[in-house]
Amino acid sequence: MFAVTEAIGFREVKAEILRRITQGIWPPGSLLPGELALAEEFACARATVNRALRELDEAGLLDRKRKAGTRVRLAPLRQARFEMPIVRLEIERTGARYRYVLIKKELLPAPDWLAARLHLGQGSTALHLLCLHLADGQPWQLEDRWINAQALPQVLDQDFHHEGPNEWLIRAVPYSEVEVSFLAAAAAAEEVTHLGFDPGDPVFRVERMTWWQSVGITHVTLSHRRGHRMTTRY
Amino acid sequence: MFAVTEAIGFREVKAEILRRITQGIWPPGSLLPGELALAEEFACARATVNRALRELDEAGLLDRKRKAGTRVRLAPLRQARFEMPIVRLEIERTGARYRYVLIKKELLPAPDWLAARLHLGQGSTALHLLCLHLADGQPWQLEDRWINAQALPQVLDQDFHHEGPNEWLIRAVPYSEVEVSFLAAAAAAEEVTHLGFDPGDPVFRVERMTWWQSVGITHVTLSHRRGHRMTTRY
DNA sequence: GATAGGGATAGGTGCAGACATAAAGCAAGG
């Protein structure tokens, strides 16, 4: 038939609005036209404009309030998003051969710091695991994990000699809340022994805690090999 | 009139689907009913189901493909999102008094490593700045910044004695691409001098590079005070 | 002048229907 006018998609609307923001046509703090006006300008439905604006809002570039309208954020919210895949996949993706070693496994009364952070009651017991993940035989990541044995009695049936607790937990246990921290620390004894650091060397650590409906499930400290970086691009 | 049946919102649909996933009703890898079937079950429009599913997909819990349908991810994509506010706001939010000091400002030929990482041509010049951000008089963050002086000639008119380059850049310069890295490093001379570290102490560093339409704008290394953690909860 | 009430407005979300598009899977042909 006749050439149909290209349908305007939310991506195009989003791109154009982004352009106007980055090029200063709509400077920081300024008020954007209403959704209806934009829909008219772009010759599309308001829902399309809405989605574009909503995504830019989520990306931290806009500030939207009912009745007040949509404004360009004074300082764009800067955020970084990191993917943290399972170690095995991360290693295999580099082309290296993955190997896993269980170094220690012990059932202990939960230490105070653990009880406090996971909100455990007095006298709780926890399974403590120390595991090493290797890439082509080289130490890659040391995993120091505590698992709430009350909340997860089935954990005692696992031997964790051939599969890390990480992958088992992901498969077997849901979580509702997570806290992740990144930090730099001086290499401790176990990091010296298993990752080849010298005492006091800077180590990049990730700490992760998870809860399921307010009950603490697990706490893990992941220590990375020398020179490890967590990088993201967007 | 008569009691109107509560409209089903995408949040409710999302919550119910999430419940079925976390409680194992729809185990990892399983195929969910189609959007149409779900819309019928929840007595809502397909668009509502679509939004719920789309958000769960973005959260990394689902894997959606046209024609193939929607599946529960075998391993939920684990991701962490960090907000990185402007240092001043971060400090003021803790209730502390913010202070900023310019330590060094020099115009230099871009060093090779910088030229390589920002894709600068031979013989480029760059403005090098060293700044300290303090909270209640205590060093909080050391900012070691390089700015492409070719791409941003107006940077030479700034004196940066009363405002950090960070805030000026945010206000004045757009960017199209960003790379952020987190890492642990041994304290270097400047970190020892200005942040009170002992030589070799572990320092948490953030490196950030930005480009505007493929031309490098700035590279910054942010070194944090002792014990700094980057934390997120979700 | 301070405050409480009441539009008017902008975004938030819902619905039903339509077409677009990717891709799985079957079928025909080599």
Add this chain to the structure above:
DNA sequence: CCTTGCTTTATGTCTGCACCTATCCCTATC
């Protein structure tokens, strides 16, 4: 058996419409 191409189908997206709700802001009142 392998490749190519078609059909089918689930998701992706858009359109218009409607109603809800938070809020700004103006006005009436104390």
